[in-house]
Amino acid sequence: MSAITNHLPTAQLQALDAAHHMHPFSSGADISANGARVIISADGVTLTDSEGEKILDAMAGLWCVNIGYGRRELADVAARQMLQLPYYNTFFKTTHVPAIALAKRLADLVPGPLNHVFFAGSGSEANDTNIRLVRHYWAAKDKPEKKIIISRHNAYHGSTIGGASLGGMSGMHAQGGLPIPDISYIDEPNWYADGGDSSPDDFGLERARQLEAKIAELGEDKIAAFIAEPVQGAGGVIIPPATYWPEIQRICDAHDILLIVDEVICGFGRTGNWFGSETYGIRPDIMTIAKGLSSGYAPIGGSMVSDEIADTVANVGDFNHGYTYSGHPVASAVALENLRIIEEENIVQTVRDETGPYLAQKWKQLGDHPLVGEADIVGMMGALALSPDKSARAPFAADKGTIGLICRDFCFANNLVMRHVGDRMIISPPLVISKGDIDVLIERVVKSLDQTYEKIKADGLFK
Ligand SMILES: *Cc1c(COP(=O)(O)O)cnc(C)c1O
Numbered sequence: 001m002s003a004i005t006n007h008l009p010t011a012q013l014q015a016l017d018a019a020h021h022m023h024p025f026s027s028g029a030d031i032s033a034n035g036a037r038v039i040i041s042a043d044g045v046t047l048t049d050s051e052g053e054k055i056l057d058a059m060a061g062l063w064c065v066n067i068g069y070g071r072r073e074l075a076d077v078a079a080r081q082m083l084q085l086p087y088y089n090t091f092f093k094t095t096h097v098p099a100i101a102l103a104k105r106l107a108d109l110v111p112g113p114l115n116h117v118f119f120a121g122s123g124s125e126a127n128d129t130n131i132r133l134v135r136h137y138w139a140a141k142d143k144p145e146k147k148i149i150i151s152r153h154n155a156y157h158g159s160t161i162g163g164a165s166l167g168g169m170s171g172m173h174a175q176g177g178l179p180i181p182d183i184s185y186i187d188e189p190n191w192y193a194d195g196g197d198s199s200p201d202d203f204g205l206e207r208a209r210q211l212e213a214k215i216a217e218l219g220e221d222k223i224a225a226f227i228a229e230p231v232q233g234a235g236g237v238i239i240p241p242a243t244y245w246p247e248i249q250r251i252c253d254a255h256d257i258l259l260i261v262d263e264v265i266c267g268f269g270r271t272g273n274w275f276g277s278e279t280y281g282i283r284p285d286i287m288t289i290a291k292g293l294s295s296g297y298a299p300i301g302g303s304m305v306s307d308e309i310a311d312t313v314a315n316v317g318d319f320n321h322g323y324t325y326s327g328h329p330v331a332s333a334v335a336l337e338n339l340r341i342i343e344e345e346n347i348v349q350t351v352r353d354e355t356g357p358y359l360a361q362k363w364k365q366l367g368d369h370p371l372v373g374e375a376d377i378v379g380m381m382g383a384l385a386l387s388p389d390k391s392a393r394a395p396f397a398a399d400k401g402t403i404g405l406i407c408r409d410f411c412f413a414n415n416l417v418m419r420h421v422g423d424r425m426i427i428s429p430p431l432v433i434s435k436g437d438i439d440v441l442i443e444r445v446v447k448s449l450d451q452t453y454e455k456i457k458a459d460g461l462f463k
Helices: 010-020 028-034 072-084 097-109 123-140 161-166 200-218 244-254 307-314 329-344 347-368 402-413 435-458
Strands: 039-043 046-049 054-057 116-120 148-152 183-186 223-228 258-262 286-289 301-305 372-378 381-386 419-421 424-427
Touching: 010 028, 054 435, 072 329, 097 116, 097 329, 116 123, 116 307, 123 161, 123 223, 123 258, 123 286, 123 301, 123 307, 148 200, 183 200, 200 223, 200 244, 223 244, 244 258, 329 347, 347 372, 347 381, 347 435, 381 402, 381 435, 402 419, 402 424, 402 435, 424 435
Parallel strands: 148 183, 148 223, 223 258, 258 286
Antiparallel strands: 039 046, 046 054, 116 301, 286 301, 372 381, 381 424, 419 424
């Protein structure tokens, strides 16, 4: 039984797709010329395309399908909820059981005083909420001039105008007149690329102290918050040195600025704990959640908010903000069921104690490949920095991303979804990936690296 009837061959689907469907983060001309791969179904960690090829999805969709594909429980709960109450809003003093139950579950699950949730339909929307909320909070404290949010170059916080402004992606800022005013940026803690001769620990401190310097430059009384991902995901899985987060926490505490931790990728088990904040010992005032919250089965995101912030804004009238789908009943029910599965099947513990260490051991060995400068991994997110010269951690002479794209195309041809960010190859597989599938993943990575290495040597690009 098929969800949507399709009698069309692949070429025709691709032609219709190119004619009418504008793809995110893609060139229309490229899609028209080459056609998109049509994904028909999925189960566990495996996608099936319109030609019947089985593809290992080492990205869990877009970092989101934490419990893997094909879980009937989520479909069943969605169907039951659609029949009982498919939609109602949470504006104007109404509520419903799925939103209440999910809010309570999240308050229990998220560490620290983050006992309140403002629901959104996505991570981008949640970060838009955060911009308005932190400014509203400081205004409620009679400090309306505390408006600036400090972020980081190469951060990813979504694609709405607010989210993309918070993010530090230059390619995004270059289109559409971004960023909005009152967002400022410091450098990312990317030791591999920028650390030079300093030790990772020294470099982590140095990059964290850029925050303190930025606060001094702009004035503490002008700054609302600092926002960061525990591990930069879309920026290329940049795992910070161990010294970085404790110093950031110290600086935020010392200067009375709020700490927004964007857990859209790191949340719900990705780093081997429920939240990246636990892995790195961070105490956020606000936490952005989405993606793994529903394992991608339904669109939902949110902002987890501290007692202090929620109580403060509760007493200054309406917060004039909200989305039609804030706390959507079907999405909330699906998220709750997803959280139940993660907990009851011990998925986080398995990542931390079994499959994570198993993957890490094999992943680190890839650092010996002649094309790999560094292999880094935490939990179920890993990166390979490709390099023509390991010891110097040197970039390629070719334009950034040239070699990464070649490698990505070999991966795709080998039925492995592994992404490239510049010349970093990254993975973020479903958390339920088995040791057997990890072996297959590594085999296909090695094959793709070998093919890339041979090709770029032959083409004179290994330099
Ligand atoms: C994906 C992502 C977002 C944006 O989430 P959407 O649901 O795509 O809007 C925000 N922050 C981080 C860290 C992300 O990875």
